[in-house]
Amino acid sequence: MNEPLSLDADQARERLAELTVVDVRTPGEYASGHVPGALNVPLDRLGRAVPELREAAARGGLLVVCQSGGRSADACARLAAHGVAAIDLAGGTSGWAARGHGLDRPVGAPAKPVWAMDRQVRLVAGSLVLLGLALGLLVHPAFQLLSAGVAGGLVFSALTDTCGMALMLGKLPYNRAAKNGGPTLDATLARLRQEA
Known part of the structure; x- marks a missing residue:
């Protein structure tokens, strides 16, 4: 069976346990609230994560998320160019939250969210x-x-x-991981390798 190119929030929620969820927003945006279990790989650093994302996609599917769907669609296209199959979350975290699904925040994230x-x-x-x-x-x-x-x-x-x-x-301090309580890219890549 072929994987769909995108899932809406309700479809993604039903399959959350079988998918590796990757949020391609900046660490600051990610810290403001993300799909539960999502790992942060900012779009501008996606190329560095291709080997780990390829392994994650082979294990059970890769769901890519951003704020509204634009950056995640771009990330899916970039991954496809590297032979990595990925599914886009239609509507992104905004669509996820609009359907009443909860968002997680890293421990220590600032109370004031970073703008998208x-x-x-x-x-x-x-x-x-x-x-x-x-x-x-x-x-x-x-x-x-x-x-x-x-x-x-x-x-x-x-x-x-x-x-x-x-x-x-995206390179400004308030958009980076260390200032927002989120994981660094190295920590995210290590977590992806451990889940293999």
């Missing part, structure tokens, strides 16, 4: 556009190039389905 990465990107991009426009009006028209650069970056991001700004924001 797409929200962080929208804030920074919008702020840079407004800054460029304001400085262009108040200081010198050349500052409007900042707004044009951000607009060009957003178009490039849409055309390539990548986001350089998200990669940069």
Whole structure:
């Protein structure tokens, strides 16, 4: 029987015991609440985890999760390029929580949740556009190039389905594991190897 390409929250919940769940959000987002039993392998570090994820997929299935489904679909495509079969959680953790299913948080995670990465990107991009426009009006028209650069970056991001700004924001301290009580990638990879 062929595995489905995606599962909705209810289907995934029924199969949770047989699947290895991998959350590809930043450690800060993961610490804000994740599908029970999910292991954190941030999307920007996915390549490093391919051997362990291949073994997990062979053992019983690999369910990939993000906030709303975009990054997990990208992760599934990247894994498929390496010959690793993975299932996407349609709707991500947002869809999971909307169906009334509980989310876990690591012990020691801060009480204030980290914003989802797409929200962080929208804030920074919008702020840079407004800054460029304001400085262009108040200081010198050349500052409007900042707004044009951000607009060009957003178009490039849409055309390539990548986001350089998200990669940069993911490296900030509040998005990293040590600041959020979550496991490091090395600890996650060790756990995946132990479950083999």
